[in-house]
Amino acid sequence: MSLLRVGMCPALTAEVYEALIAVRIKTVVDFVLCDPENLAQRCSLSYKVLLSIRKLLLAQYSAFAISGCDLYDDVINKVAILQIGCESIDKLLDGGLYTCEVTEIVGGPASGKTQFCLTTAASVVLTAKQNVLYIDTSGGFSAERLQDIMTARHVTDKSMASGFSRIRCVSAFDVFELIQVLEEARSDFISASNSFYTSLKLVVVDCVAAVISPILGGQQTDGHLLMTHLSRILLSLAVDHALAIVVTNNVVQKGWDGGSSNGTKPALGKYWVCVPHTRILLEDRNTTIIKSGRQSLLGSASFNITDSGISDVS
Secondary structure, eight states: OOBOOTTSSTTOOHHHHHHHHHTTOOBHHHHHHSOHHHHHHHHTOOHHHHHHHHHHHHHHHSOOOOOHHHHHHHHHHHOOEEOOSOHHHHHHTTTSEETTEEEEEEEOTTSSHHHHHHHHHHHIIIIIOOEEEEEESSSOOOHHHHHHHHHHTTOOHHHHHHHHHTEEEEEOOSHHHHHHHHHHHHHHHHHTOOGGGGGEEEEEEETTHHHHGGGSSTTOSSHHHHHHHHHHHHHHHHHHTTOEEEEEEOEEETTTTSOOOOSEEETTOTTTTTSOSEEEEEETTEEEEEEOSSSOTTOEEEOEEETTEEEOOO
């Protein structure tokens, strides 16, 4: 809320300012909400002077109206669909991963989360010819496995070399390192100082629970604050820079806190549930949508893990 001050506009002189303060008009919002004619009578000021001040303040502080057509064109220009490389899962997700969104892959150990990330990364660099930033927080990234996935797709050595040049893998083994990597990426986007980010379309964080879970609970007092800060950075990168963000997450038992419920649920609790736009559960070689703003829930697709990564069931 901006305070009124002398010199904000030519007509807002010291005399006018004092008259406004005398009737408890202290902020821009207070001034704009008052009827100019009534305010002129209360302050004994010129009606035309107040109108000129109001016009300039509205021009300076009001949001500009945007037509629906302009918003639609902006969405069409920003949003792209990145195929994962598995036809059944791409169909389940209405074409693949959407830019401007955060997609979370949830699953237990050996459920295929890292294979999903590697398969998606290979598809983006080989098919879409776009760059990928792969942030490894648990040591699960394997260049050899990524090479196997590309080899199984029968690409040439030249295409494989080009694909690897489009992937940048960074290790971040605690939440502070992860935030630093993401902040540096955002800074490079804004400054346009690094050509790698010009063609960047996919950011993978495998796995977000590995760096957040250790700072939650117990004697940790800043855990939720750091988790909120991390979520804001991820959402900002997705929306402001038209990126597809993929994060992986673990599962925990529903009754771990003493409750009687059976089964599993995504880790990181209720404060994280609003962060991803789409949440996908991997379980028993089956993919299920458990959160989405675009797709019907509980839609599912089966998959296998083969030499070519995540693939359709033959």
